[in-house]
Amino acid sequence: MDDPAPQQSTVPEEVARLTIGTAAGEFGLRAFKCGSGFVYLALVKGDVGDGRGVLTRVHSECLTGDALGSLRCDCGVQLRTSLRSIAAEGRGVLLYATGHEGRSIGLVEKLRAYVLQEDGLDTVDANHRLGLPADRRDYGDAAACLRLLGVRSVRLLTNNPRKERGLRHAGIAVDGVLPLATSPHVRNIDYLATKERRLRHVDPAGSPPLDGIGEAVDIAPLIGRATTPRARPFVVLKYAQTLDGRIATRSGDSKWISGERERRISHALRAACDGVLVGVGTVITDDPQLTVRLVPGSTPLRIVLDSRLRLPDEAKVLDDQACTVLIATSRSSRARRRALDARRVGVRVVDPGPEGVALAQALSVLREAGVRSLLVEGGARVITSFLAGRLVDRVVVGIAPTIVGAGTEAVGDLQVARIANGLRLTDRSVYTAGEDLLVAADVAREPDAPEVR
Numbered sequence: 001m002d003d004p005a006p007q008q009s010t011v012p013e014e015v016a017r018l019t020i021g022t023a024a025g026e027f028g029l030r031a032f033k034c035g036s037g038f039v040y041l042a043l044v045k046g047d048v049g050d051g052r053g054v055l056t057r058v059h060s061e062c063l064t065g066d067a068l069g070s071l072r073c074d075c076g077v078q079l080r081t082s083l084r085s086i087a088a089e090g091r092g093v094l095l096y097a098t099g100h101e102g103r104s105i106g107l108v109e110k111l112r113a114y115v116l117q118e119d120g121l122d123t124v125d126a127n128h129r130l131g132l133p134a135d136r137r138d139y140g141d142a143a144a145c146l147r148l149l150g151v152r153s154v155r156l157l158t159n160n161p162r163k164e165r166g167l168r169h170a171g172i173a174v175d176g177v178l179p180l181a182t183s184p185h186v187r188n189i190d191y192l193a194t195k196e197r198r199l200r201h202v203d204p205a206g207s208p209p210l211d212g213i214g215e216a217v218d219i220a221p222l223i224g225r226a227t228t229p230r231a232r233p234f235v236v237l238k239y240a241q242t243l244d245g246r247i248a249t250r251s252g253d254s255k256w257i258s259g260e261r262e263r264r265i266s267h268a269l270r271a272a273c274d275g276v277l278v279g280v281g282t283v284i285t286d287d288p289q290l291t292v293r294l295v296p297g298s299t300p301l302r303i304v305l306d307s308r309l310r311l312p313d314e315a316k317v318l319d320d321q322a323c324t325v326l327i328a329t330s331r332s333s334r335a336r337r338r339a340l341d342a343r344r345v346g347v348r349v350v351d352p353g354p355e356g357v358a359l360a361q362a363l364s365v366l367r368e369a370g371v372r373s374l375l376v377e378g379g380a381r382v383i384t385s386f387l388a389g390r391l392v393d394r395v396v397v398g399i400a401p402t403i404v405g406a407g408t409e410a411v412g413d414l415q416v417a418r419i420a421n422g423l424r425l426t427d428r429s430v431y432t433a434g435e436d437l438l439v440a441a442d443v444a445r446e447p448d449a450p451e452v453r
């Protein structure tokens, strides 16, 4: 693809200067009206001093990703990660480039290209079908703003070599490029692959699970084909067990069976899915937050199976870090449902089932609500229910190098009397994650397995 031809840009006019508090801390905000007519915002941390080697992100505006948290792209996560990196360093600039929407084809054309992508075109071909270039961003305005800020050379946060060349051509020295990979979501895995293959971005989805500890973890080989069935989400069952098959000791302790690397992969799997699900037993025992913290990625919808709504009021899963839905039955009290509603916690009532809630119905409710991919993290009863109900598409099991003897077994009774009748696992792969082993496999569907009701 052609490199951006630098356009003649007039000196931007500074139109506002103030401080702004953000989730990543306080920044100086300077607004510049550029020759193109667009207003660029610079979030400046610390003193740029001699202007050399300034940690810099030139972030192309993306309304859907940045403001609405769309999972079609990686923009929102990149924006937040850049701000955090700059805040951590204590010196740097995030330049928010308005007019770069949809790689500068504009919002309407970007949305039209999205519609074409629904029919199978990739992001490059969709633009071409609309008679537009794959990327028409120009970096002249960005360079002019950086000069006004006193930035003379940058360490650029980007995966995009064209952006680096664009800034160089526009007169900004680039001392180095720092990758800004994000852990992929099932919904943007193909988009990230296209950016790598056709737009030459460098590892936008991070490192494969078998590499050393990277920032983002590309879970594509772990998650497999990820095709969503008609009546329920694509279900990935993930748990960590000891070599002797325990997910907790006999006192219920499970922190931490697996090491840091394996737990990062769990967070990357969360970031890959629309929802993460546990049973209320795990909430009561472990009080997990179920957010994505160890990799750059978005936290999915948190879902708890809790037929009587007995989870504690102070459970972390009820905090406001992410959206939460509880799946209950009519055995829960109306007053409790109302109280949770007032805390903006969703409650969906389904029929009771033998183990709590009717699982197939719960999954159908989630699918109708738009949950296409679901990570099930346990605990033991929930794992057993999903496997017994043949409701798992992919298993990912971490195996830790320890033996604890009596404890909570990962999988309970599946009514299997003969080895030959065990669940068949296909498309298998094995990785090491630090000291742990990771086994991923598809759960073969029985030929006559009923669809979920």
Ligand SMILES: NC(=O)c1ccc[n+]([C@@H]2O[C@H](COP(=O)([O-])OP(=O)(O)OC[C@H]3O[C@@H](n4cnc5c(N)ncnc54)[C@H](OP(=O)(O)O)[C@@H]3O)[C@@H](O)[C@H]2O)c1
Binding pocket: 238, 239, 240, 241, 246, 247, 248, 252, 253, 254, 257, 278, 279, 280, 281, 282, 283, 285, 286, 305, 306, 307, 308, 310, 353, 355, 356, 357, 358, 359, 377, 378, 379, 380, 381, 382, 383, 385, 408
């Ligand atoms: N190592 C790991 O990867 C890992 C991961 C998670 C948990 N754990 C460990 O697992 C242990 C907790 O296991 P657990 O079995 O007590 O908890 P759980 O499986 O998380 O929760 C079970 C509870 O969920 C509710 N539930 C509602 N519908 C259900 C259904 N269809 N099937 C199954 N459960 C349903 C039931 O409570 P109601 O009847 O009240 O609805 C049930 O008692 C803890 O020791 C925890 O540390 C380990």
